[in-house]
Amino acid sequence: MIKQWLRKNPATFLLVNIYHYFKGKWHIGKYTDEQAITRYYLMKSGQIPDLNNPTKFSEKLQWLKLHDRDPLKVQCADKFLVREYVVKCGYEHLLNTLYGVYETTSQINIDELPDKFVLKATHGSGWNLIVKDKRTINWFLWRLIMRVWLKQNIYWSGREWVYKNPQPRIIAEKYLEDETGELRDYKFYCFNGEPRFMQLEVGRHSGTNTRNFYDMGWKLMPFGKEIPHNSQVDVPRPNAFDEMKLIAKALSKPFSYVRVDLYQVYGKVFFGELTFFPAGGAPDFIPACYDEIVGNYLSLGVKELDAT
Structure with missing residues (x-):
């Protein structure tokens, strides 16, 4: 608002x-990077992140800020240069x-x-x-x-x-505008190339924002992020949902975590962006216990650990 x-x-x-x-x-x-990240996390949550043995999703994102330097992420975070990556993956037809x-x-x-x-x-x-x-x-x-x-x-x-x-x-x-007169935003949370759940934004640009999460079977999940989920909002499964899952899987393949944002406009899928640190990695799940639950999806594997 x-x-x-x-x-x-x-x-x-x-x-x-x-x-x-x-x-x-x-x-x-x-400040050093670690000092700045700790201050940022403390300001957002009132908590100090565990950067040595992170278990929460938000803590692991802070850890990746410190230790992951994959140049492909730099390209894909740029809203112009990411277009080259999308083309390379065979999805030029998704570009706006x-x-x-x-x-x-x-x-x-x-x-x-x-x-x-x-x-x-x-x-x-x-x-x-x-x-x-x-x-x-x-x-x-x-x-x-x-x-x-x-x-x-x-x-x-x-x-x-x-x-x-x-x-x-x-x-x-x-x-772009879909059949609702706005533009619903389908944000796929992908871990090691697998979309695990999806954040749906409805009414984001009209000031009546609803943010709900769905699993890959289009079942409403019992948590929110920044704002509580709204079980009273019944949004039908989009016709292109299965196609979007395949696209998210392909675009997220090189990354331990990335959020793949897509749109559906009158049945056609469009690419939005790739996001590596949603909300700066702030711990904003509601209820907060889902920060730990979602953190289990994010494995800091050999590639990341070798950077330390």
């Missing part, structure tokens, strides 16, 4: 982004239409873009602008906001190392 309000009030949103920019600059070189790639906001020619489109920063999370009518957008303020995005490096706050040395860019993509 707050995020939606901010996006409707770009002047305030600009100030929030400027604050985060200077907050990130303040963190540069101030790309209108442009920009290194500066002055390169974005609004007149050349359609009335509806989406702008995304390639080197972070949540930095996007959904444009349903470009005539209603305050482009002066939004260009300032995007300039701040291009100057930010989110690595320093939560030590998500995949963002440490980014090539900041903005991309413009086709606006």
Whole structure:
């Protein structure tokens, strides 16, 4: 709700982004990675993570921040470069239409873009602008906001190392909308190439967000993440669910953990993004015991342990 309000009030949103920019600059070189991760985890949960013998899902993600340096993850965390990986895996047909790639906001020619489109920063999370009518957008303020995005490096706050040395860019993509009039987001939690469960986002961009989790048989699971699950929301199994499971399995194959985000638009599947540290790896399962349960899926195997 707050995020939606901010996006409707770009002047305030600009100030929030400027604050985060200077907050990130303040963190540069101030703490070691382990100190910064411990502070981040403590701030989010009031707990100190066990980084030596992690058992919780959130703790293992923090451990991976410290020890895993797979260059493929750097590529796949970039919202532009990940397209190359998707093509290599044989799924070029899942990619959304790309209108442009920009290194500066002055390169974005609004007149050349359609009335509806989406702008995304390639080197972070949540930095996007959904444009349903470009005539209603305050482009002066939004260009300032995007300039701040291009100057930010989110690595320093939560030590998500995949963002440490980014090539900041903005991309413009086709606006997608499904048969509900919005865009349901199917987020597959994959462990060692196996999708274990899926997070469904409904109404995320309208401010009426419901977030439920389903197993691979489309059975509602008894937990939430950040917000409680809502058993009163009955969402039918999508027609392309089996296809999406196969896609998630293929795209997640090289990784001990990754979240594969997909969309279904009138029966056609589209690729969204790959996420290695959802919510920065914060311990936000509801109830909290599922942090430990889900942690059992994530095996820190030989590849990761060899990096220590």
